[in-house]
Amino acid sequence: MSAYHFAEAAGSGPEAPLFLVFHGTGGDENQFFGLAGQLLAGARIVAPRGDVSEHGALRYFRRTGEGVYDMDDLALRTGRMADFIAERKGEGRPRKLVGLGYSNGANILASVQFAVPDLFDASVLMHPLIPFAPPEADFAGKSVLITAGRRDPMAPQAASQGLHDYFAAHGARTELAWHEGGHELRQEELLAARDFLASVAG
Template sequence: MKHIFQKGKSPSNPTLLLLHGTGGTEQDLLPLAELIDADANILSVRGNVSENGMPRFFRRLAEGVFDEEDLIFRTKELNEFLDEASEKYEFDRNNVVAVGYSNGANIAASLLFHYQDALKGAILHHPMVPRRGVDLPDLTGKDVFIAAGTNDPICPAQESEDLKSLLENASANVELHWENRGHQLTLEEVQAAGQWYKNK
């Protein structure tokens, strides 16, 4: 997978896995990493799927309708990439925190839904529920921050509430942060995520 890796202060520091939104690139979320943890390792990945020339992490059938088969395949692909990257770059595989926006937040949530040890935690900006009607692994000890917009036309408020409930039912610690905005990524929610991260 096309990516950028930047070494942090120490290999034992957390690694921030940056996952862009539809049409983004591995450059997009680098400024967020600075705000969240300037000492962390950074692994910023570009989605392997192209939708009308726009990079994404998995296919969709329509706006808000995921191609579940492709989602499962791409989630497995990303999890295996993390295994390989941790060996190549010598970062702690058990100390990876995903930071995702929109489509990137959805694949990060999918990692939590499918693989118990894929992530230590996650910051999800405007995510949706990746899959419904599936059993989640035991997520005890996993910390998740969800940032949502009350007027988000792409990601209805109920999606954020449902995702919080599903993760909490799997024993994750979840904080749901609301902004009175739409689907855009705001500085306020990034700062709130940074504050949450520092308190963990």
């Protein structure tokens, strides 16, 4: 039995890209499920539901305050999520493993990448916040797109730029797409994600 409840859509074949999508705080497995099929047509889509409740809002790991993470819980749940993803990958022969996450979903996706750098071929991190120094890791041959709002009160510009610089310094082909708003998703970043995914998932 899987560790997570998840929504799934079959891909175009056993070698179709496997596309993992992760919701934000208060979302669920349906938040980006339909969008995922538009962003990466033909992929097998798996959207796990966060199993931590914060006053009724679903998340992937605990926090003790805004931007203050329970690091022990994050480590535990990062390991569980990495195992879950590896299990889904083992069910087929995907030519690429790609991830997309928003806010809390971007944070768990990034944390999995830190822990298992070889797992994902490419990722889209939308409005992530990593308030700790990531570990040394080799992301050579990997691709990362970070999207962010210049006026995001939850994910400051310096944090977004710092995460971009981290991935770039550790070998990833890294892009950073800004919009002029805050923590909300905007059309221009979805278009940036679509173009990025088209370039990496072939």
